[in-house]
Amino acid sequence: MHPLFSTRSALPAYLLAWAGLSMLPALVLNGGSGGALLSLSATLVLAVLSMPVYFACRALPLGRGLGRVLGIQGAIALALALAFALALELGAHALSIASAFGDLPLFVAARRAETFGALPWSGRPMPCSPASARSSGLCAPRCIRTFCSIA
Numbered sequence: 001m002h003p004l005f006s007t008r009s010a011l012p013a014y015l016l017a018w019a020g021l022s023m024l025p026a027l028v029l030n031g032g033s034g035g036a037l038l039s040l041s042a043t044l045v046l047a048v049l050s051m052p053v054y055f056a057c058r059a060l061p062l063g064r065g066l067g068r069v070l071g072i073q074g075a076i077a078l079a080l081a082l083a084f085a086l087a088l089e090l091g092a093h094a095l096s097i098a099s100a101f102g103d104l105p106l107f108v109a110a111r112r113a114e115t116f117g118a119l120p121w122s123g124r125p126m127p128c129s130p131a132s133a134r135s136s137g138l139c140a141p142r143c144i145r146t147f148c149s150i151a
Contacts (some may be wrong), residue, residue, distance in 0.1 A: 002051060011064055018047035025088070028114045034101035038108070042087035088115055 004010045022036075022043035029035035053076055060069045092108040095101040108115065 002054060004051065011050060015044065015047060018043055025115055028111055029107050031051075034104045035107060037101075038091045038095055038104060042084055045087045046084045049080060053080075076109060085112070085115060085128055106109050 004014050019040060022040045024039075025043065026036040026039035031037060056072065056076060060072060062069055088108050089105075092101075092104045096104050
């Protein structure tokens with residue numbers, strides 16, 4: 001049995017800790033309330049997908065062939081990073097159905113490398129159209145072609 005299921009308070013505390021960590025991708029996305037909602041849902045998906053990693057750590061302690069252990073842990077980390085990026089992409093497209101979050105896929109696409117963990121946050125301009133900048137208020141009112149700076 002997973003240790004998070006041993007007491008009643010362990011799983012809610014675990015999920016609450018992950019909910020707090022979800023604010024980091026929300027800050028990178030900078031998509032307003034839609035970015036925070038998307039980040040929370042994708043991070044909670046990652047929290048649930050990360051639970052079985054406990055058993056991989058128990059089966060492969062660090063004392064048993066460090067290269068093999070690091071290779072397996074690296075593969076697990078890559079798979080979880082891809083799952084998180086996929087959850088962000090799918091969640092952004094699902095939330096874009098609501099008119100208030102229509103530009104959310106653009107914010108996720110512009111920050112794809114940062115949310116995957118490949119690059120540090122660069123603060124580069126966010127893609128938007130002049131019409132979406134005026135209607136959503138997510139981008140600065142002054143857009144140049146397909147890019148605008150966040151005010």
